[in-house]
Amino acid sequence: MTSPRILIVDDEADLRELLEITLVKMGLDIDSASDLATARDYLKQHEYALVLTDMRLPDGLGIELVQEITAQYKNTPVAVITAFGSADNAVVALKAGAFDYLSKPVGLEQLRVMVRSALRISQFDEQPSVKVAVTPALRLMGQSAAMQALRAQIARLARSMAPVAISGESGSGKELAARDIHAQSGRSDKPFVAVNCGAIPEALMEAEFFGYRKGAFTGAVDDRDGFFQAANGGTLLLDEVADLPLAMQVKLLRAIQERRVRKVGATVEEPVDVRIISATHQNLLDCVGRGTFRQDLYYRLNVIELNLPPLRERLDDIALLAQAILTRLDTEPVSLAPAALDALLDYSFPGNVRELENILERALAFANDGVIEVGDLVLKAAYTPKTVAVAEAEQSVAALAESKVVVQDAPALTAINDIPGSLPDHLDDVEREIIRRALSKTQFNRTQAAELLGISFRQLRYRMQRLDINAPE
Ligand SMILES: Nc1ncnc2c1ncn2[C@@H]1O[C@H](COP(=O)(O)OP(=O)(O)OP(=O)(O)O)[C@@H](O)[C@H]1O
Ligand SMILES: [Mg+2]
Structure with missing residues (x-):
C-alpha cells in the first residue's frame, strides 16, 4: 500500500522543513514546492491527499492555488497557512474553497489534527464504505429543486472546516441541516453539540461554553468541561446565535479565531478542534446594523451561508413530507384525502415543517378510518389564502x-x-x-x-x- 501523498507549498525553507519532518513522521509521502509554478507542475504529476500552501509566494498568492485546485482537482483538499493576525485571509481562503487553515506560528499538534481530518476526507472519495451511514432520520427530505440544491450544497461543504451560518424561518429545518452537515463530515464519529444561545443565563455563559476549574467560583466543586471541550473533534451548533450578549460575542470570536479556549479560573488555554455552525431565524445583518451583533463575529461565522427556504416556497415537498411524518407518527397506515392535501398546499405554514408536524399530529386525533379529511386539519385562518x-x-x-x-x-x-x-x-x-x-x-x-x-x-x-x-x- 502506498502512503498518502501531500504537497507543501512554502517559500520559507525552515518552515517547509519543519512541516516535512512532522508529516514524514506520520508516515506520509511529501513533495514540496517553493513557488506556485513548481506546485502546478507537481499537481499535474500526482494525486494528492492534501495540499498545504502558504499565502504569500514569490510568483503569486496561495489563494490562486486554492481556486485552481477547487476548480480542477475537486477531490483534493487544500489548506492554507496564514500569517499571524491575518484572520481575514483565513476567511477569504475558506470562501475560495480551502477546507481549513493554519495560522503562523504553526502548532504541530494543530497540523497533525488537520492532516488527519484531510486524510479522512480524501479517503471518503475512494472508499465510500468508510463513511458512517447517515441514518434516514437525519436527512432533510424533499424533492423540490430547492431541497435538492440544498442537499448538494451540504454534501460539498460537509468536507470543509469553514464556519456555516444557517438562516431560515422558524421550523424550516435549520437544526436538521446542521446535524446533516455533521453526519456527512469526517467528524461524524465525534460529538455534535447543539447550544441554544438564548437559553443560557448570561452570568453562566462563559463557564458553560469554556468550562471551569475547581474553585473558580462558589459552587465550582470540580473541574468541568464546557461546550467547546464537549464538542472537541466534532461540531458545535450555536443555535439562535443572535441572542448572544455582546460580552460573550467577544469571547466567542477569540475562541473561534485562536482555536483555543481558557476555562474560567484557569491560567492556561487549551487547544480545541471544533467546527462551528451557527443558526438563527433573525436577519443577522440587521442585528449588525442595530449594533446588537458584532460585525467581526458576523464575518467570522458567515463564511458559508446556507438558507432553508420556507415550506410555502417548496410546495413539491408537502405531500412527501406529510406522508413521511404520518408514517413516523402512526403505526396504522393513514393517508391524506385529496382535499386535505389541497388545503395544505394552499396554506402558508408560518411555522414551516414543525407546524406541518403539529397539524398532522392533531389531525390524527380527529381522523377516522385512516383518512385525514380537510375538517381534521386545524389551519390558522389568517394563513389560508386570500x-x-x-x-x-x-x-x-x-x-x-x-x-x-x-x-x-x-x-x-x-x-x-x-x-x-x-x-x-x-x-x-x-x-x-x-x-x-x-x-x-x-x-x-x-x-x-x-x-x-x-x-x-x-x-x-x-x-x-x-x-x-x-x-x-
Ligand atoms: N426537510 C425536512 N425533512 C424532514 N423533516 C424536517 C425537514 N425540515 C424540518 N424537519 C422537521 O421539522 C422539525 C423542525 O426542524 P428544525 O428543528 O431543524 O427547525 P429549525 O429551523 O431549527 O426551527 P427553529 O427556528 O424553531 O429552531 C423537526 O422535527 C425536523 O425533523
Ligand atoms: Mg432550531
Missing part, C-alpha cells in the same frame, strides 16, 4: 342579502352591515366573542361552556387554543 377568503365572503354576502339575516344582541355580533377586510379574521373575532361569553356565563367551566355551545369539550379546547383564549388570571 382567494378562498374572498370567495367565501362573496358567498356569505350573497346569502345574507337573500335571507336578510340580522344578528341582534351584542354590538360585536351585529357588525355585519360592512364587508370585513378579512372574512376569516372577522369570523374568528365573532367566534372568540361567543366562546368568551359562554365561558364567562359558566365561570370558565369549559365542560359546561361546551355543552352550552353544542360542541364537544375537545372541540372547545382546540378552538380556544386556536383563538388564543386563556383562562382569566
Whole structure:
C-alpha cells in the first residue's frame, strides 16, 4: 500500500522543513514546492491527499492555488497557512474553497489534527464504505429543486472546516441541516453539540461554553468541561446565535479565531478542534446594523451561508413530507384525502415543517378510518389564502342579502352591515366573542361552556387554543 501523498507549498525553507519532518513522521509521502509554478507542475504529476500552501509566494498568492485546485482537482483538499493576525485571509481562503487553515506560528499538534481530518476526507472519495451511514432520520427530505440544491450544497461543504451560518424561518429545518452537515463530515464519529444561545443565563455563559476549574467560583466543586471541550473533534451548533450578549460575542470570536479556549479560573488555554455552525431565524445583518451583533463575529461565522427556504416556497415537498411524518407518527397506515392535501398546499405554514408536524399530529386525533379529511386539519385562518377568503365572503354576502339575516344582541355580533377586510379574521373575532361569553356565563367551566355551545369539550379546547383564549388570571 502506498502512503498518502501531500504537497507543501512554502517559500520559507525552515518552515517547509519543519512541516516535512512532522508529516514524514506520520508516515506520509511529501513533495514540496517553493513557488506556485513548481506546485502546478507537481499537481499535474500526482494525486494528492492534501495540499498545504502558504499565502504569500514569490510568483503569486496561495489563494490562486486554492481556486485552481477547487476548480480542477475537486477531490483534493487544500489548506492554507496564514500569517499571524491575518484572520481575514483565513476567511477569504475558506470562501475560495480551502477546507481549513493554519495560522503562523504553526502548532504541530494543530497540523497533525488537520492532516488527519484531510486524510479522512480524501479517503471518503475512494472508499465510500468508510463513511458512517447517515441514518434516514437525519436527512432533510424533499424533492423540490430547492431541497435538492440544498442537499448538494451540504454534501460539498460537509468536507470543509469553514464556519456555516444557517438562516431560515422558524421550523424550516435549520437544526436538521446542521446535524446533516455533521453526519456527512469526517467528524461524524465525534460529538455534535447543539447550544441554544438564548437559553443560557448570561452570568453562566462563559463557564458553560469554556468550562471551569475547581474553585473558580462558589459552587465550582470540580473541574468541568464546557461546550467547546464537549464538542472537541466534532461540531458545535450555536443555535439562535443572535441572542448572544455582546460580552460573550467577544469571547466567542477569540475562541473561534485562536482555536483555543481558557476555562474560567484557569491560567492556561487549551487547544480545541471544533467546527462551528451557527443558526438563527433573525436577519443577522440587521442585528449588525442595530449594533446588537458584532460585525467581526458576523464575518467570522458567515463564511458559508446556507438558507432553508420556507415550506410555502417548496410546495413539491408537502405531500412527501406529510406522508413521511404520518408514517413516523402512526403505526396504522393513514393517508391524506385529496382535499386535505389541497388545503395544505394552499396554506402558508408560518411555522414551516414543525407546524406541518403539529397539524398532522392533531389531525390524527380527529381522523377516522385512516383518512385525514380537510375538517381534521386545524389551519390558522389568517394563513389560508386570500382567494378562498374572498370567495367565501362573496358567498356569505350573497346569502345574507337573500335571507336578510340580522344578528341582534351584542354590538360585536351585529357588525355585519360592512364587508370585513378579512372574512376569516372577522369570523374568528365573532367566534372568540361567543366562546368568551359562554365561558364567562359558566365561570370558565369549559365542560359546561361546551355543552352550552353544542360542541364537544375537545372541540372547545382546540378552538380556544386556536383563538388564543386563556383562562382569566
Ligand atoms: N426537510 C425536512 N425533512 C424532514 N423533516 C424536517 C425537514 N425540515 C424540518 N424537519 C422537521 O421539522 C422539525 C423542525 O426542524 P428544525 O428543528 O431543524 O427547525 P429549525 O429551523 O431549527 O426551527 P427553529 O427556528 O424553531 O429552531 C423537526 O422535527 C425536523 O425533523
Ligand atoms: Mg432550531
